Amino acid sequence: MPTPLPIPRKILTAVALVALVGCQPNSPRPVPSVPQIGSNLKCSQGDHGYEDPQAGWGFCYPGTWRYTERSQGSQSPPGLDLTFDITFVPPTPTPCRSPSPLASPPAASPCPGDFAFMIISTYQRGDSGDLAGWAAANLKPLPQLDAISWGNAVEAARLSDGRRIALTPHHVVIMDLHSGLLNLEAEMSTRLGTWKFSF
Numbered sequence: 001m002p003t004p005l006p007i008p009r010k011i012l013t014a015v016a017l018v019a020l021v022g023c024q025p026n027s028p029r030p031v032p033s034v035p036q037i038g039s040n041l042k043c044s045q046g047d048h049g050y051e052d053p054q055a056g057w058g059f060c061y062p063g064t065w066r067y068t069e070r071s072q073g074s075q076s077p078p079g080l081d082l083t084f085d086i087t088f089v090p091p092t093p094t095p096c097r098s099p100s101p102l103a104s105p106p107a108a109s110p111c112p113g114d115f116a117f118m119i120i121s122t123y124q125r126g127d128s129g130d131l132a133g134w135a136a137a138n139l140k141p142l143p144q145l146d147a148i149s150w151g152n153a154v155e156a157a158r159l160s161d162g163r164r165i166a167l168t169p170h171h172v173v174i175m176d177l178h179s180g181l182l183n184l185e186a187e188m189s190t191r192l193g194t195w196k197f198s199f
């Protein structure tokens with residue numbers, strides 16, 4: 001077996017200096033070359049920020065949520081569906097009242113382990129000039145559009161089935177909330193202003 005060649009001392013010294021410079025506490029941080037969607041999210045204390053650069057949006061959500069995310073492509077209209085299975089996990093166990101069977105929607109104060117899921121779909125805008133035009137071409141039957149404010153969207157509306165739809169320069173985003181024991185409507189409707197869509 002051949003003896004490995006010794007590494008010259010100059011190379012070892014150069015590698016050590018590069019490693020040392022990279023670990024300096026005052027060394028400048030690299031600047032991302034791609035704009036960061038969630039870098040300017042203004043989340044209130046206790047909330048966390050979520051961003052998806054591929055989909056082109058970010059938002060704030062309660063820090064007591066834990067989620068599992070899955071993605072799936074959509075063919076008609078072309079786009080991306082992200083599903084979030086959400087569970088309420090408070091930092092410390094709290095007493096929980098039993099939800100009333102007559103309560104609708106679910107009680108606003110969740111119990112540990114309460115769950116729900118949401119789907120956020122991101123579609124290509126195509127050549128649609130406005131939200132009504134995109135909806136007419138892609139949503140059957142055509143739902144009623146009630147104008148709302150949603151983050152920095154160009155145009156946004158609430159559909160007659162409760163979903164929210166936003167128009168950005170390049171995409172159309174639809175948020176579909178499915179409350180289980182966790183009331184997503186109460187949590188997400190108060191955070192619509194935190195959304196940032198890429199431009």
